[in-house]
Amino acid sequence: MNIARKIIEAIAPTRDHIVLEIGPGEGVLTTLLAPRVKRLIAVELDERAIPHLRAHLAGTPTEVIAGDILTMDFAALAGVDGVLRVVGNIPYNITSPILFRILDQRQHVQDATLLMQREVARRLAAPHGNKEYGILSVFCQLYADVNVLFDVSPNVFFPRPEVTSSLVQLRILGTPRCVVKDEPFFRSMVRAVFGKRRKTLRASLRYFLPELPTSPLPVDLQRRPEDLSIEELVSLANALAPVSTGGTPTT
Numbered sequence: 040m041n042i043a044r045k046i047i048e049a050i051a052p053t054r055d056h057i058v059l060e061i062g063p064g065e066g067v068l069t070t071l072l073a074p075r076v077k078r079l080i081a082v083e084l085d086e087r088a089i090p091h092l093r094a095h096l097a098g099t100p101t102e103v104i105a106g107d108i109l110t111m112d113f114a115a116l117a118g119v120d121g122v123l124r125v126v127g128n129i130p131y132n133i134t135s136p137i138l139f140r141i142l143d144q145r146q147h148v149q150d151a152t153l154l155m156q157r158e159v160a161r162r163l164a165a166p167h168g169n170k171e172y173g174i175l176s177v178f179c180q181l182y183a184d185v186n187v188l189f190d191v192s193p194n195v196f197f198p199r200p201e202v203t204s205s206l207v208q209l210r211i212l213g214t215p216r217c218v219v220k221d222e223p224f225f226r227s228m229v230r231a232v233f234g235k236r237r238k239t240l241r242a243s244l245r246y247f248l249p250e251l252p253t254s255p256l257p258v259d260l261q262r263r264p265e266d267l268s269i270e271e272l273v274s275l276a277n278a279l280a281p282v283s284t285g286g287t288p289t290t
Contacts, residue, residue: 042195043067046206049188050126050152052076057117061108061127061137061153066092068126073099080116080123082108109136113144125151131202134159135175141209142182150183151209160187160205167268174233178226181216181269183209217273221280228276232264239263240275248279 046068052058052075063069063081069092073079079101083089092103117123125148129137134155141151164185165171179185191204219225231247232240241260244251257274258267267275
């Protein structure tokens with residue numbers, strides 16, 4: 040319970056906030072959140088937990104929904120002119136899909152405070168040039184300020200996991216750090232180059248594009264993807280995107 044209170048302190052909820060909790064489970068965090076917020080939407084995949092949650096939270100501004108967060112429409116959950124604060128102790132095996140779901144619907148999200156495996160948390164916050172810098176680092180840092188707040192020992196959980204957890208907060212930016220001209224292309228390019236991160240950009244891009252332009256590009260293709268800043272990756276994608284559709288590349 041002490042860790043739950045520490046998480047609540049990090050979230051700092053108020054009665055103006057609409058909170059979306061992912062996977063409330065037995066409702067430890069939910070119980071602390073409910074009296075502090077305007078609305079609390081608790082999405083739980085395990086239908087066996089639903090009756091207990093609904094009974095326990097009766098009389099509070101809480102809506103318990105049985106469903107999969109990966110299929111939820113955040114706009115519908117937030118309502119007209121609403122914006123969500125997302126919280127949760129998210130399953131380790133679907134951390135990446137949940138993060139991408141949040142980023143995909145970021146226009147309806149103020150921030151996300153999530154408990155996750157420490158190794159994943161470090162990847163989210165890793166700077167370029169670091170061996171942990173990769174796909175999650177690029178996408179999360181492009182759209183949000185990423186802060187690793189504190190670690191949580193496996194001893195506070197039952198059953199006890201094999202790994203240490205970290206609480207991470209993503210504060211969604213009003214606009215991305217860089218202007219991405221073609222977001223689907225950018226995402227595909229980043230996945231392609233980091234999928235072969237030991238290769239140079241020139242080598243990995245040959246698996247992604249039918250041919251590379253002969254005109255100068257804003258980034259030296261002899262470099263490796265983990266050495267490129269987010270700004271450089273966006274600049275490269277913006278230059279290559281017209282090539283993928285047969286247009287004229289820009290620099």
